[in-house]
Amino acid sequence: MQFKQEQMEFVNQLLYPILMLKKERDEERSSSPLEEQLEVIVEEMRHMSVPLEPYKDNILYFYKDDALRMFFINVKNVLRYHSFDEYAEVLHSMDEGRIKQQLMTNIVKQDEEEASVEDKVAELLENQFAFLDFLKNLPIDDTVRWNYFTIMSGPKKFVEDFISLHQTLKPIFEKVYAEYLPILEKSYQEFETTIHEYPTILAEAFSGTKVIEEIDWASDEISVIPTLLLSDFYFQDSEILILGAKSLEVIQHVIQTRVDKQQERINVFKNLGDKTRYQIFCEIAKGTKSVKGIAEQLGITSATVSYHINELVLSNLVVHGWNKKDCTQAIHTELITEVMNGLMEDSFMTNTVENEE
Known part of the structure; x- marks a missing residue:
């Protein structure tokens, strides 16, 4: 398999602003044990996020909330496009009804007690007052609640504003990505070789994944992982956002940590x-x-x-x-x-x- 440079550049353009989301998370919670162990990589990510600082508020508006972020960024779905311009054309062509349908589905899925998402979405799209009542009962921040309401009142503007944000960020991303591209290309080859020689490595390291959770790990789509600028993984029961090019390093670290912990347990039982x-x-x-x-x-x-x-x-x-x-x-x-x-x-x-x- 070859490194799909044009396609992955577009996907990574969508993912790059997530670095701002990570910075926001870091300010709200302490580092996980794994992040502390990988401090060099984490610091590299902080450095990459610096150019995004002036656009922090706009980025968080689209990226902080899962329902809004996943409307635009589902790696499995966006892999079919080869450039942001191509993707933007698709977004432009979406009518209000389709936008509202997808957004409402994402919003309703946050209610874990809702048995029939499809029926609930249809009900709320038909009745604005029912939608307001539904929002009141969702365990979300008031700001997010208000954002949902205003976005559903003007869905086309929501999409156009997202496109506008990425057009503004594009020169910043291109500069960062140009420096990072050789690292991604090298990591891709190393990842491919390791997966071929050690096919069970992913099963040993992963307990799940968020951004790319729908990818078929047994298919060629596995090549996406090391080509992503960022990957949002779950390791050791904690979420960690990591540089895609460093994913193999992290996976190997996680496996070695697991081996070391197992040996520690064996030593304890031997002692007792x-x-x-x-x-x-x-x-x-x-x-x-x-x-x-x-x-x-x-x-x-x-x-x-x-x-x-x-x-x-x-x-x-x-x-x-x-x-x-x-x-x-x-x-x-x-x-x-x-x-x-x-x-x-x-x-x-x-x-x-x-x-x-």
Whole structure:
């Protein structure tokens, strides 16, 4: 397969403003563990977003809300076009009825309790007052609620304003993309080679994907991933927006992290597999504060207790300084919880320790 430069340039032009959305997200929440591990890539993305700053408000208007963003940006659908001008012509040709139908469908899908989306869409399109009542009950921000109402009152303007925004952003995107294109082309080849040699790599790394969730992973469409400027993935139960050219690096990182975590779990079970060490661990967890007390309780020597405690501390199961008066947590309960949850995931059990509690 060849790198479809013209086609992917158009798709990436649509995706580029999402960097502004990521910046907004970062200001509202703390970084995920994975983002902290990939700080170099995350910082590169921040740098790429700087030229978009003057257009922040307009970008967020179209990109922050899922229902509005997905009206324009569904990678699987837009792959059929080869340029933004071609796509813009299609958008221009859409009549109000079609625009409203698609937008209303996206809006109604946000109501998880709605059994029949199609019927509800038809009802709301026919009755503006019913639409207002529906909006009142949606768990969304008032600003978004107002945006929905005004957009449905002037859908053609909504589409024209989106086209106008991208015409304004095009020179900025072209400059950024020209610098990034050689990296994308190289990553594409590396990705293709890796997928061919290691076909299960995606199944091992992905727990899902948002922007490209409808892509058939077994088909040629898999080549889209490394050619995207940005990919919105779900890793380790957290969402992370990442540079497409770095997706292989991220996938390999995720797999290695998973292997390391599994080995950590194995080491914990090995450590507690020794009966004496397990009993000592339990005594510490119960609150026993002295080596002598544990030795007397178990009927073993203090030297034996000290040896096993040292191993437990080195394996991060017991807190260093566990026997001091001011030590409020003698064992690393977070690690134990993480290990048990990891065991349940490894064995495909659905409940976690927190859920059981």
